[in-house]
């Protein structure tokens with residue numbers, strides 16, 4: 001048994017590093033926006049800026065796909081959308097189940113972005129009998145007793161867990177036993193899964209904690225006079241208090 005997030009090797013079998021795989025969805029989102037505006041080609045610099053990635057890194061990432069662009073012209077947007085979608089396995093339909101249809105599960109079920117990216121929500125599953133048959137996002141909620149059958153009938157390989165933390169491991173075990181091999185876990189639990197099962201964990205509070213760390217750093221830099229250009233809200237508030245009710249300081253400090 002293996003524990004944790006994603007215990008695949010750092011490089012996938014076809015030689016694409018995991019870090020590159022993690023950036024492919026960012027490129028795809030930016031390219032899809034260009035495609036929707038019928039933009040035919042894009043330079044590595046423009047695409048890197050749209051994806052929020054360094055352009056040298058982007059060129060290196062695309063070299064793993066065998067895509068080098070044309071000098072002076074750039075990359076063909078439609079072809080790259082196809083190539084990245086194929087690489088990510090998005091040219092086929094992926095049925096997904098969401099287990100735990102409370103606040104978060106219902107919000108995810110209502111999110112239109114899955115279907116447009118090739119993820120079809122095949123079933124919404126909950127343990128609460130009073131939820132069974134209720135319509136959420138236009139779909140009836142199924143009882144967890146039917147989990148195994150739903151997975152087999154729909155050929156589901158991806159499960160999303162949005163149950164309370166205490167139920168997550170048991171739900172995960174049932175999903176895996178029924179044939180699910182990829183799990184997106186929102187519950188605050190480190191899941192234990194057998195070899196060959198991928199787990200991705202989403203934790204918004206960890207993201208917020210990382211932002212808090214940077215906020216703290218920015219505030220410390222300002223206090224030390226280390227040239228932070230944007231004063232933190234906390235410091236603006238303190239400055240306003242110092243200057244009285246009329247006081248204000250500009251949003252961007254002069255260079």
Ligand SMILES: NC(=O)c1ccc[n+]([C@@H]2O[C@H](COP(=O)([O-])OP(=O)(O)OC[C@H]3O[C@@H](n4cnc5c(N)ncnc54)[C@H](O)[C@@H]3O)[C@@H](O)[C@H]2O)c1
Pocket residue numbers: 099100101102103104105125126127128144162163164165167170171185186187188202203204205
């Ligand atoms: N990762 C994040 O950033 C993030 C953000 C918000 C919430 N969460 C987590 O997501 C989970 C859901 O949060 P919520 O606010 O939607 O909770 P909620 O209480 O509204 O919903 C949980 C649902 O899970 C169902 N459930 C409980 N045990 C189950 C089982 N064994 N099988 C199937 N269904 C079961 C309940 O009946 C309920 O409908 C919690 O673990 C919470 O901590 C994570």
